[in-house]
Amino acid sequence: MTTSLDRLLAPVLILVAVVSATCFATAATPDQAGPLHADFSRLLGTYVKGNLVDYPAWTAHADDAAALGCYVDQLAILDPAEWPADDALAYWINLYNAVTLRLILDNYPLDSIKDLGGFMKKSPWKRELVTVGEQDLTLNNIENDIIRPGFGDPRIHFALNCASVGCPPLNHEAFVPDRISEQLDAACKLAMNHDQWVRVTGNKLELTKIFDWYGEDFTADGGSVLDFIKRYRTGSWPADEPKISFMSYDWSLNEAP
Numbered sequence: 001m002t003t004s005l006d007r008l009l010a011p012v013l014i015l016v017a018v019v020s021a022t023c024f025a026t027a028a029t030p031d032q033a034g035p036l037h038a039d040f041s042r043l044l045g046t047y048v049k050g051n052l053v054d055y056p057a058w059t060a061h062a063d064d065a066a067a068l069g070c071y072v073d074q075l076a077i078l079d080p081a082e083w084p085a086d087d088a089l090a091y092w093i094n095l096y097n098a099v100t101l102r103l104i105l106d107n108y109p110l111d112s113i114k115d116l117g118g119f120m121k122k123s124p125w126k127r128e129l130v131t132v133g134e135q136d137l138t139l140n141n142i143e144n145d146i147i148r149p150g151f152g153d154p155r156i157h158f159a160l161n162c163a164s165v166g167c168p169p170l171n172h173e174a175f176v177p178d179r180i181s182e183q184l185d186a187a188c189k190l191a192m193n194h195d196q197w198v199r200v201t202g203n204k205l206e207l208t209k210i211f212d213w214y215g216e217d218f219t220a221d222g223g224s225v226l227d228f229i230k231r232y233r234t235g236s237w238p239a240d241e242p243k244i245s246f247m248s249y250d251w252s253l254n255e256a257p
Contacts, residue, residue, distance in 0.1 A: 030087035030177065036074050037174040040094055043068055044172055051169035051196075052256035053101070059108050068105065072098050072130060079133035086177035089151050093175045096142045097161050099129050101170075104163050104253070112251045113163045154217040154228060155184035157210050158191045166208070166250035168197065185232070192232035200235065205242035212246045 047058045059065055075095050080088040100113075103124060107116055117123035128136040137146075147156055161170040168191045175183050191197040191208070199206040211218065211225045218228045230237070 030080070030083045033075070033078060033080075033087070033091060034176070036071060037090065037094060037176055039067065040071050040098060040174040043071070044170065044174065048170050048172050049256040052165075052254050053104075053163070053170060054256040055104060055108050055253070056255075059105055065105050068098060068102055072102055076130050076132050081133060084177070085151065086180050089147070089153070089156075090175040090177045090180050092142060092147050092150075093156060093159050095130065095132070096139060096147070097159075097170060099142075100139065100161060100163050103129060110253060112253055114251050148214075148217060152217075152220060153184070154214070154220075155188050157214055157217065158187040159184055161254075163254055164250060165252045165254050166196075166247075167254065168208075168210075170254070188228075189232045189234075192229050193235050198229055198233065198235075199247070200237060200242075203238045203240055203242055205238055205244050206247050207244060209246050209249045 043058075043064055046064065047054045058068075072095070075091065075098070078091070080091040083091070103116070104110070104113065110116070113124055117126075125139045128138055130137050143160060147160075158168040159171065159175065161167050168187060171183065171187060173183075197208040197210075207225070207229075215225060218225045226242075
């Protein structure tokens with residue numbers, strides 16, 4: 001016999017079934033990942049404002065907050081181990097950024113991603129936040145164990161976003177394999193010509209700490225940090241050998257006002 005409680009619960013159960021079916025539909029090939037990245041692009045295009053993210057608006061729209069979680073869940077089902085390099089790199093960069101965003105939205109409001117770590121709390125970069133290919137992964141795993149050694153492309157440091165003002169800006173769209181080199185170049189050009197990451201004052205050259213922390217990535221192929229910057233910089237440059245220093249890193253949340 002159908003009760004009033006059954007009638008009330010029926011729409012809820014149908015919604016749960018629909019969401020579950022949507023989030024956990026299996027996609028096994030790079031081509032099937034394309035529509036997933038398109039969904040992520042829609043979210044980024046809606047909530048990335050300039051170099052910042054409109055977290056209040058995103059959290060206020062429950063459907064879009066859920067859509068981000070669904071995107072992460074769908075990507076996590078896939079294992080890009082055998083994919084072409086460009087497809088795999090787009091996958092890992094997008095996953096890193098989406099997992100970071102989900103972590104922020106799940107804990108918003110906060111002043112800094114670093115507030116999620118500290119005494120008796122594991123660093124946000126050392127938490128197992130997603131499972132791919134039956135392997136539990138942290139953000140550190142994705143960046144330092146998969147992307148950096150697996151692809152050897154220093155441009156990724158200006159594509160991965162740590163939800164902080166000091167981080168290079170979150171891209172306004174998902175990275176996609178057929179344009180990923182162009183997208184990485186654009187991200188580098190933006191950062192190399194912005195005072196927040198490269199600042200020239202006379203003969204002084206102040207650089208983002210990224211070049212200090214990951215300097216070896218920019219010299220691995222016989223180049224140098226300065227070679228990398230000059231490849232993308234169109235603004236002013238010291239006339240003589242520059243005096244280099246590194247800026248303090250701003251860990252404030254990259255929240256749009």
